[in-house]
Amino acid sequence: MAILSIPDQNFQSKNPKEIQDFLAQKGILFDQWQAKETLSLQASQEEVLAAYEHVLQPYMNQNGYKVADVININSETPNYPAIRAKFLDEHTHTEDEVRFFVEGQGLFWFHLPNSPVFNVLCQAGDLISVPANSKHWFDAGKDNPSVKAIRIFIDMEGWVPHYTGSDLAQKYAAE
Numbered sequence: 001m002a003i004l005s006i007p008d009q010n011f012q013s014k015n016p017k018e019i020q021d022f023l024a025q026k027g028i029l030f031d032q033w034q035a036k037e038t039l040s041l042q043a044s045q046e047e048v049l050a051a052y053e054h055v056l057q058p059y060m061n062q063n064g065y066k067v068a069d070v071i072n073i074n075s076e077t078p079n080y081p082a083i084r085a086k087f088l089d090e091h092t093h094t095e096d097e098v099r100f101f102v103e104g105q106g107l108f109w110f111h112l113p114n115s116p117v118f119n120v121l122c123q124a125g126d127l128i129s130v131p132a133n134s135k136h137w138f139d140a141g142k143d144n145p146s147v148k149a150i151r152i153f154i155d156m157e158g159w160v161p162h163y164t165g166s167d168l169a170q171k172y173a174a175e
């Protein structure tokens with residue numbers, strides 16, 4: 001279940017339909033998927049992909065995505081502060097950044113034209129597609145990160161982050 005927040009307007013919504021509509025107006029796809037089977041905490045990449053294949057494969061076929069993998073970040077992840085910093089600076093990609101959250105949570109922040117900065121807390125079951133070339137950053141949290149997510153690509157090269165040099169992410173992270 002996702003939470004949408006607009007910090008500068010003290011606005012928050014937990015209503016999936018309201019969140020989906022708000023994001024659709026910004027060109028961001030948001031959906032919620034169910035696992036076909038219950039996954040164990042130790043589920044392998046193959047088991048995670050198989051549990052969601054019934055929704056993943058049609059979505060990938062319809063949208064021209066070719067590759068899917070699973071990322072897993074938790075408190076045991078080596079060099080987590082460096083990994084967090086890599087995602088936390090404002091950046092863009094030349095292709096859509098599609099994430100489906102299997103476990104845990106993370107905060108996607110958006111800095112779009114003609115819009116206040118907003119964020120979406122994505123949790124298990126949430127699918128989000130950040131459109132190519134839109135300014136964003138991602139935060140799995142300072143302490144005790146926990147996120148397992150499926151990543152979907154047309155071409156993995158497209159995922160390379162292009163940093164904007166803005167310090168906006170740090171300003172919001174400090175609040």
Ligand SMILES: [Fe+2]
Nearest residue numbers: 091093097161
């Ligand atoms: Fe990104």
